[in-house]
Amino acid sequence: MKQIVRIEILNRFEKKNPYPITELNFCSPFELLISTLLSTQSTDVIVNKATKKLYNKANDPRKFLDLGLNGIKNYIKPIGLYNIKALNIIKICHILLNKYKGKIPNNRIELEKLPGIGHKTASIILNTIFDQPEIAVDTHVFRVCNRTGFAPGKYVQHVSNKLSKVVPIIFKKHCHMWMVLHGRYICKARNPKCNECNIKDLCRYYAIKN
Incomplete structure:
Protein backbone atom coordinates (compact mmCIF):
# COMPACT_ATOMS: atom_id res chain seq x y z
CA MET A 1 0.00 0.00 0.00
CA THR A 22 -10.57 1.80 25.23
CA GLU A 23 -13.77 -0.05 26.03
CA LEU A 24 -12.20 -1.55 29.12
CA ASN A 25 -13.51 0.12 32.27
CA PHE A 26 -10.86 1.43 34.67
CA CYS A 27 -10.30 4.23 37.17
CA SER A 28 -6.53 3.99 37.68
CA PRO A 29 -3.36 2.83 35.92
CA PHE A 30 -3.35 -0.28 38.11
CA GLU A 31 -6.91 -1.16 37.12
CA LEU A 32 -6.08 -0.76 33.42
CA LEU A 33 -3.03 -2.99 33.83
CA ILE A 34 -5.15 -5.72 35.44
CA SER A 35 -8.01 -5.37 32.96
CA THR A 36 -5.67 -5.51 29.98
CA LEU A 37 -3.98 -8.61 31.36
CA LEU A 38 -7.38 -10.23 31.87
CA SER A 39 -8.55 -9.33 28.35
CA THR A 40 -6.06 -11.71 26.72
CA GLN A 41 -8.12 -14.46 25.05
CA SER A 42 -11.28 -12.88 26.40
CA THR A 43 -13.57 -9.98 25.50
CA ASP A 44 -13.84 -6.50 26.99
CA VAL A 45 -17.49 -7.18 27.83
CA ILE A 46 -16.67 -10.25 29.93
CA VAL A 47 -13.70 -8.52 31.57
CA ASN A 48 -15.75 -5.43 32.46
CA LYS A 49 -18.48 -7.56 33.99
CA ALA A 50 -15.97 -9.37 36.20
CA THR A 51 -13.90 -6.34 37.18
CA LYS A 52 -16.94 -4.24 38.09
CA LYS A 53 -17.41 -6.47 41.13
CA LEU A 54 -13.70 -7.08 41.65
CA TYR A 55 -12.70 -3.41 41.72
CA ASN A 56 -15.47 -2.61 44.18
CA LYS A 57 -13.77 -5.05 46.52
CA ALA A 58 -10.12 -4.37 45.69
CA ASN A 59 -8.57 -1.71 43.47
CA ASP A 60 -4.87 -1.51 44.41
CA PRO A 61 -2.02 -4.00 44.86
CA ARG A 62 -2.32 -4.19 48.67
CA LYS A 63 -6.05 -4.87 48.59
CA PHE A 64 -5.56 -7.50 45.88
CA LEU A 65 -3.05 -9.31 48.08
CA ASP A 66 -5.47 -9.08 50.99
CA LEU A 67 -8.10 -10.67 48.75
CA GLY A 68 -5.72 -13.54 48.04
CA LEU A 69 -5.30 -15.93 45.15
CA ASN A 70 -8.56 -17.81 45.66
CA GLY A 71 -10.45 -14.59 46.27
CA ILE A 72 -9.25 -13.17 42.95
CA LYS A 73 -10.12 -16.43 41.18
CA ASN A 74 -13.68 -16.26 42.45
CA TYR A 75 -14.16 -12.90 40.71
CA ILE A 76 -12.48 -13.74 37.41
CA LYS A 77 -13.69 -17.33 36.83
CA PRO A 78 -15.74 -16.35 33.72
CA ILE A 79 -12.52 -15.11 32.07
CA GLY A 80 -10.36 -17.43 30.00
CA LEU A 81 -7.18 -18.77 31.64
CA TYR A 82 -8.32 -17.37 34.97
CA ASN A 83 -6.05 -19.64 37.06
CA ILE A 84 -2.77 -18.48 35.53
CA LYS A 85 -4.02 -14.90 35.30
CA ALA A 86 -4.88 -14.84 39.00
CA LEU A 87 -1.43 -16.18 39.85
CA ASN A 88 0.24 -13.56 37.65
CA ILE A 89 -1.83 -10.83 39.30
CA ILE A 90 -0.62 -11.91 42.75
CA LYS A 91 2.99 -11.89 41.52
CA ILE A 92 2.53 -8.47 39.90
CA CYS A 93 1.10 -7.00 43.10
CA HIS A 94 4.11 -8.21 45.10
CA ILE A 95 6.52 -6.73 42.56
CA LEU A 96 4.69 -3.39 42.36
CA LEU A 97 4.68 -3.01 46.13
CA ASN A 98 8.24 -4.20 46.73
CA LYS A 99 9.95 -2.53 43.76
CA TYR A 100 7.78 0.36 42.59
CA LYS A 101 5.96 1.52 45.74
CA GLY A 102 2.68 0.34 44.28
CA LYS A 103 3.03 2.40 41.09
CA ILE A 104 3.05 1.21 37.48
CA PRO A 105 6.48 1.55 35.79
CA ASN A 106 6.48 3.87 32.79
CA ASN A 107 8.92 2.09 30.50
CA ARG A 108 8.62 -1.01 28.33
CA ILE A 109 11.55 -2.94 29.76
CA GLU A 110 10.19 -2.82 33.31
CA LEU A 111 6.61 -3.43 32.25
CA GLU A 112 7.50 -6.54 30.26
CA LYS A 113 9.32 -7.97 33.26
CA LEU A 114 5.97 -8.22 35.07
CA PRO A 115 4.44 -11.74 34.92
CA GLY A 116 1.89 -12.11 32.14
CA ILE A 117 2.67 -8.71 30.61
CA GLY A 118 3.85 -8.93 27.03
CA HIS A 119 4.57 -6.46 24.26
CA LYS A 120 0.90 -5.79 23.48
CA THR A 121 -0.16 -5.08 27.06
CA ALA A 122 2.92 -2.93 27.68
CA SER A 123 2.12 -0.90 24.55
CA ILE A 124 -1.45 -0.30 25.71
CA ILE A 125 -0.27 0.87 29.14
CA LEU A 126 2.41 3.15 27.71
CA ASN A 127 -0.04 4.62 25.20
CA THR A 128 -3.10 5.04 27.44
CA ILE A 129 -1.53 5.91 30.79
CA PHE A 130 1.76 7.53 29.85
CA ASP A 131 0.70 9.10 26.54
CA GLN A 132 3.49 7.46 24.58
CA PRO A 133 3.03 6.90 20.81
Missing part, protein backbone atom coordinates in the same frame (compact mmCIF):
# COMPACT_ATOMS: atom_id res chain seq x y z
CA LYS A 2 1.25 3.48 -0.86
CA GLN A 3 1.91 5.83 2.02
CA ILE A 4 -0.55 8.40 0.65
CA VAL A 5 -3.29 5.78 0.93
CA ARG A 6 -2.33 4.90 4.51
CA ILE A 7 -2.52 8.57 5.46
CA GLU A 8 -5.94 8.88 3.86
CA ILE A 9 -7.15 5.87 5.86
CA LEU A 10 -5.86 7.38 9.08
CA ASN A 11 -7.40 10.74 8.24
CA ARG A 12 -10.79 9.06 7.76
CA PHE A 13 -10.47 7.18 11.05
CA GLU A 14 -9.62 10.44 12.79
CA LYS A 15 -12.53 12.29 11.21
CA LYS A 16 -14.95 9.57 12.29
CA ASN A 17 -13.58 9.27 15.83
CA PRO A 18 -11.05 11.97 16.82
CA TYR A 19 -10.51 10.72 20.37
CA PRO A 20 -11.05 6.96 20.57
CA ILE A 21 -10.90 5.35 24.00
CA GLU A 134 2.94 3.11 21.00
CA ILE A 135 0.80 0.92 18.74
CA ALA A 136 -0.36 -2.35 20.27
CA VAL A 137 -1.15 -5.17 17.83
CA ASP A 138 -3.98 -7.43 18.95
CA THR A 139 -6.11 -9.77 16.83
CA HIS A 140 -8.24 -6.89 15.52
CA VAL A 141 -5.26 -4.73 14.53
CA PHE A 142 -3.52 -7.74 12.97
CA ARG A 143 -6.60 -8.58 10.91
CA VAL A 144 -7.27 -5.02 9.75
CA CYS A 145 -3.63 -4.47 8.76
CA ASN A 146 -3.51 -7.69 6.75
CA ARG A 147 -6.96 -7.56 5.21
CA THR A 148 -6.76 -3.96 4.06
CA GLY A 149 -3.10 -4.19 3.06
CA PHE A 150 -2.22 -1.33 5.43
CA ALA A 151 0.69 -3.20 7.04
CA PRO A 152 0.57 -6.90 6.14
CA GLY A 153 2.68 -9.43 7.96
CA LYS A 154 2.69 -13.14 8.74
CA TYR A 155 3.33 -12.61 12.44
CA VAL A 156 2.24 -10.01 14.99
CA GLN A 157 5.79 -8.71 15.38
CA HIS A 158 6.04 -8.20 11.59
CA VAL A 159 2.90 -6.06 11.63
CA SER A 160 4.06 -4.19 14.72
CA ASN A 161 7.41 -3.37 13.13
CA LYS A 162 5.74 -2.14 9.94
CA LEU A 163 3.27 0.03 11.83
CA SER A 164 6.06 1.68 13.78
CA LYS A 165 7.66 2.66 10.47
CA VAL A 166 4.68 3.65 8.30
CA VAL A 167 2.34 5.40 10.77
CA PRO A 168 3.23 9.10 11.06
CA ILE A 169 3.85 10.29 14.61
CA ILE A 170 0.74 12.50 14.59
CA PHE A 171 -1.43 9.38 14.24
CA LYS A 172 0.43 6.97 16.54
CA LYS A 173 -1.41 7.92 19.71
CA HIS A 174 -4.80 6.78 18.40
CA CYS A 175 -3.88 4.30 15.66
CA HIS A 176 -4.31 1.25 17.88
CA MET A 177 -7.81 2.13 19.05
CA TRP A 178 -8.98 3.18 15.58
CA MET A 179 -8.01 -0.22 14.21
CA VAL A 180 -9.35 -2.11 17.23
CA LEU A 181 -12.75 -0.48 16.92
CA HIS A 182 -12.78 -0.85 13.14
CA GLY A 183 -11.95 -4.54 13.46
CA ARG A 184 -14.42 -5.12 16.27
CA TYR A 185 -17.45 -3.48 14.66
CA ILE A 186 -16.81 -3.22 10.90
CA CYS A 187 -13.93 -5.36 9.67
CA LYS A 188 -15.02 -8.44 11.61
CA ALA A 189 -13.27 -11.78 11.31
CA ARG A 190 -16.43 -13.31 9.90
CA ASN A 191 -18.81 -11.40 7.66
CA PRO A 192 -17.03 -8.03 7.55
CA LYS A 193 -19.46 -5.15 7.08
CA CYS A 194 -17.92 -3.78 3.91
CA ASN A 195 -21.07 -1.84 3.02
CA GLU A 196 -20.68 0.18 6.24
CA CYS A 197 -16.93 0.68 5.89
CA ASN A 198 -15.64 4.21 5.35
CA ILE A 199 -12.34 3.02 3.84
CA LYS A 200 -13.62 0.29 1.50
CA ASP A 201 -12.49 2.19 -1.59
CA LEU A 202 -8.94 2.06 -0.19
CA CYS A 203 -9.06 -1.56 0.98
CA ARG A 204 -7.27 -4.41 -0.80
CA TYR A 205 -9.78 -7.00 0.43
CA TYR A 206 -12.77 -5.06 -0.89
CA ALA A 207 -11.07 -4.51 -4.24
CA ILE A 208 -10.34 -8.22 -4.64
CA LYS A 209 -13.80 -9.26 -3.47
CA ASN A 210 -15.48 -6.96 -5.95
Whole structure:
Protein backbone atom coordinates (compact mmCIF):
# COMPACT_ATOMS: atom_id res chain seq x y z
CA MET A 1 0.00 0.00 0.00
CA LYS A 2 1.25 3.48 -0.86
CA GLN A 3 1.91 5.83 2.02
CA ILE A 4 -0.55 8.40 0.65
CA VAL A 5 -3.29 5.78 0.93
CA ARG A 6 -2.33 4.90 4.51
CA ILE A 7 -2.52 8.57 5.46
CA GLU A 8 -5.94 8.88 3.86
CA ILE A 9 -7.15 5.87 5.86
CA LEU A 10 -5.86 7.38 9.08
CA ASN A 11 -7.40 10.74 8.24
CA ARG A 12 -10.79 9.06 7.76
CA PHE A 13 -10.47 7.18 11.05
CA GLU A 14 -9.62 10.44 12.79
CA LYS A 15 -12.53 12.29 11.21
CA LYS A 16 -14.95 9.57 12.29
CA ASN A 17 -13.58 9.27 15.83
CA PRO A 18 -11.05 11.97 16.82
CA TYR A 19 -10.51 10.72 20.37
CA PRO A 20 -11.05 6.96 20.57
CA ILE A 21 -10.90 5.35 24.00
CA THR A 22 -10.57 1.80 25.23
CA GLU A 23 -13.77 -0.05 26.03
CA LEU A 24 -12.20 -1.55 29.12
CA ASN A 25 -13.51 0.12 32.27
CA PHE A 26 -10.86 1.43 34.67
CA CYS A 27 -10.30 4.23 37.17
CA SER A 28 -6.53 3.99 37.68
CA PRO A 29 -3.36 2.83 35.92
CA PHE A 30 -3.35 -0.28 38.11
CA GLU A 31 -6.91 -1.16 37.12
CA LEU A 32 -6.08 -0.76 33.42
CA LEU A 33 -3.03 -2.99 33.83
CA ILE A 34 -5.15 -5.72 35.44
CA SER A 35 -8.01 -5.37 32.96
CA THR A 36 -5.67 -5.51 29.98
CA LEU A 37 -3.98 -8.61 31.36
CA LEU A 38 -7.38 -10.23 31.87
CA SER A 39 -8.55 -9.33 28.35
CA THR A 40 -6.06 -11.71 26.72
CA GLN A 41 -8.12 -14.46 25.05
CA SER A 42 -11.28 -12.88 26.40
CA THR A 43 -13.57 -9.98 25.50
CA ASP A 44 -13.84 -6.50 26.99
CA VAL A 45 -17.49 -7.18 27.83
CA ILE A 46 -16.67 -10.25 29.93
CA VAL A 47 -13.70 -8.52 31.57
CA ASN A 48 -15.75 -5.43 32.46
CA LYS A 49 -18.48 -7.56 33.99
CA ALA A 50 -15.97 -9.37 36.20
CA THR A 51 -13.90 -6.34 37.18
CA LYS A 52 -16.94 -4.24 38.09
CA LYS A 53 -17.41 -6.47 41.13
CA LEU A 54 -13.70 -7.08 41.65
CA TYR A 55 -12.70 -3.41 41.72
CA ASN A 56 -15.47 -2.61 44.18
CA LYS A 57 -13.77 -5.05 46.52
CA ALA A 58 -10.12 -4.37 45.69
CA ASN A 59 -8.57 -1.71 43.47
CA ASP A 60 -4.87 -1.51 44.41
CA PRO A 61 -2.02 -4.00 44.86
CA ARG A 62 -2.32 -4.19 48.67
CA LYS A 63 -6.05 -4.87 48.59
CA PHE A 64 -5.56 -7.50 45.88
CA LEU A 65 -3.05 -9.31 48.08
CA ASP A 66 -5.47 -9.08 50.99
CA LEU A 67 -8.10 -10.67 48.75
CA GLY A 68 -5.72 -13.54 48.04
CA LEU A 69 -5.30 -15.93 45.15
CA ASN A 70 -8.56 -17.81 45.66
CA GLY A 71 -10.45 -14.59 46.27
CA ILE A 72 -9.25 -13.17 42.95
CA LYS A 73 -10.12 -16.43 41.18
CA ASN A 74 -13.68 -16.26 42.45
CA TYR A 75 -14.16 -12.90 40.71
CA ILE A 76 -12.48 -13.74 37.41
CA LYS A 77 -13.69 -17.33 36.83
CA PRO A 78 -15.74 -16.35 33.72
CA ILE A 79 -12.52 -15.11 32.07
CA GLY A 80 -10.36 -17.43 30.00
CA LEU A 81 -7.18 -18.77 31.64
CA TYR A 82 -8.32 -17.37 34.97
CA ASN A 83 -6.05 -19.64 37.06
CA ILE A 84 -2.77 -18.48 35.53
CA LYS A 85 -4.02 -14.90 35.30
CA ALA A 86 -4.88 -14.84 39.00
CA LEU A 87 -1.43 -16.18 39.85
CA ASN A 88 0.24 -13.56 37.65
CA ILE A 89 -1.83 -10.83 39.30
CA ILE A 90 -0.62 -11.91 42.75
CA LYS A 91 2.99 -11.89 41.52
CA ILE A 92 2.53 -8.47 39.90
CA CYS A 93 1.10 -7.00 43.10
CA HIS A 94 4.11 -8.21 45.10
CA ILE A 95 6.52 -6.73 42.56
CA LEU A 96 4.69 -3.39 42.36
CA LEU A 97 4.68 -3.01 46.13
CA ASN A 98 8.24 -4.20 46.73
CA LYS A 99 9.95 -2.53 43.76
CA TYR A 100 7.78 0.36 42.59
CA LYS A 101 5.96 1.52 45.74
CA GLY A 102 2.68 0.34 44.28
CA LYS A 103 3.03 2.40 41.09
CA ILE A 104 3.05 1.21 37.48
CA PRO A 105 6.48 1.55 35.79
CA ASN A 106 6.48 3.87 32.79
CA ASN A 107 8.92 2.09 30.50
CA ARG A 108 8.62 -1.01 28.33
CA ILE A 109 11.55 -2.94 29.76
CA GLU A 110 10.19 -2.82 33.31
CA LEU A 111 6.61 -3.43 32.25
CA GLU A 112 7.50 -6.54 30.26
CA LYS A 113 9.32 -7.97 33.26
CA LEU A 114 5.97 -8.22 35.07
CA PRO A 115 4.44 -11.74 34.92
CA GLY A 116 1.89 -12.11 32.14
CA ILE A 117 2.67 -8.71 30.61
CA GLY A 118 3.85 -8.93 27.03
CA HIS A 119 4.57 -6.46 24.26
CA LYS A 120 0.90 -5.79 23.48
CA THR A 121 -0.16 -5.08 27.06
CA ALA A 122 2.92 -2.93 27.68
CA SER A 123 2.12 -0.90 24.55
CA ILE A 124 -1.45 -0.30 25.71
CA ILE A 125 -0.27 0.87 29.14
CA LEU A 126 2.41 3.15 27.71
CA ASN A 127 -0.04 4.62 25.20
CA THR A 128 -3.10 5.04 27.44
CA ILE A 129 -1.53 5.91 30.79
CA PHE A 130 1.76 7.53 29.85
CA ASP A 131 0.70 9.10 26.54
CA GLN A 132 3.49 7.46 24.58
CA PRO A 133 3.03 6.90 20.81
CA GLU A 134 2.94 3.11 21.00
CA ILE A 135 0.80 0.92 18.74
CA ALA A 136 -0.36 -2.35 20.27
CA VAL A 137 -1.15 -5.17 17.83
CA ASP A 138 -3.98 -7.43 18.95
CA THR A 139 -6.11 -9.77 16.83
CA HIS A 140 -8.24 -6.89 15.52
CA VAL A 141 -5.26 -4.73 14.53
CA PHE A 142 -3.52 -7.74 12.97
CA ARG A 143 -6.60 -8.58 10.91
CA VAL A 144 -7.27 -5.02 9.75
CA CYS A 145 -3.63 -4.47 8.76
CA ASN A 146 -3.51 -7.69 6.75
CA ARG A 147 -6.96 -7.56 5.21
CA THR A 148 -6.76 -3.96 4.06
CA GLY A 149 -3.10 -4.19 3.06
CA PHE A 150 -2.22 -1.33 5.43
CA ALA A 151 0.69 -3.20 7.04
CA PRO A 152 0.57 -6.90 6.14
CA GLY A 153 2.68 -9.43 7.96
CA LYS A 154 2.69 -13.14 8.74
CA TYR A 155 3.33 -12.61 12.44
CA VAL A 156 2.24 -10.01 14.99
CA GLN A 157 5.79 -8.71 15.38
CA HIS A 158 6.04 -8.20 11.59
CA VAL A 159 2.90 -6.06 11.63
CA SER A 160 4.06 -4.19 14.72
CA ASN A 161 7.41 -3.37 13.13
CA LYS A 162 5.74 -2.14 9.94
CA LEU A 163 3.27 0.03 11.83
CA SER A 164 6.06 1.68 13.78
CA LYS A 165 7.66 2.66 10.47
CA VAL A 166 4.68 3.65 8.30
CA VAL A 167 2.34 5.40 10.77
CA PRO A 168 3.23 9.10 11.06
CA ILE A 169 3.85 10.29 14.61
CA ILE A 170 0.74 12.50 14.59
CA PHE A 171 -1.43 9.38 14.24
CA LYS A 172 0.43 6.97 16.54
CA LYS A 173 -1.41 7.92 19.71
CA HIS A 174 -4.80 6.78 18.40
CA CYS A 175 -3.88 4.30 15.66
CA HIS A 176 -4.31 1.25 17.88
CA MET A 177 -7.81 2.13 19.05
CA TRP A 178 -8.98 3.18 15.58
CA MET A 179 -8.01 -0.22 14.21
CA VAL A 180 -9.35 -2.11 17.23
CA LEU A 181 -12.75 -0.48 16.92
CA HIS A 182 -12.78 -0.85 13.14
CA GLY A 183 -11.95 -4.54 13.46
CA ARG A 184 -14.42 -5.12 16.27
CA TYR A 185 -17.45 -3.48 14.66
CA ILE A 186 -16.81 -3.22 10.90
CA CYS A 187 -13.93 -5.36 9.67
CA LYS A 188 -15.02 -8.44 11.61
CA ALA A 189 -13.27 -11.78 11.31
CA ARG A 190 -16.43 -13.31 9.90
CA ASN A 191 -18.81 -11.40 7.66
CA PRO A 192 -17.03 -8.03 7.55
CA LYS A 193 -19.46 -5.15 7.08
CA CYS A 194 -17.92 -3.78 3.91
CA ASN A 195 -21.07 -1.84 3.02
CA GLU A 196 -20.68 0.18 6.24
CA CYS A 197 -16.93 0.68 5.89
CA ASN A 198 -15.64 4.21 5.35
CA ILE A 199 -12.34 3.02 3.84
CA LYS A 200 -13.62 0.29 1.50
CA ASP A 201 -12.49 2.19 -1.59
CA LEU A 202 -8.94 2.06 -0.19
CA CYS A 203 -9.06 -1.56 0.98
CA ARG A 204 -7.27 -4.41 -0.80
CA TYR A 205 -9.78 -7.00 0.43
CA TYR A 206 -12.77 -5.06 -0.89
CA ALA A 207 -11.07 -4.51 -4.24
CA ILE A 208 -10.34 -8.22 -4.64
CA LYS A 209 -13.80 -9.26 -3.47
CA ASN A 210 -15.48 -6.96 -5.95
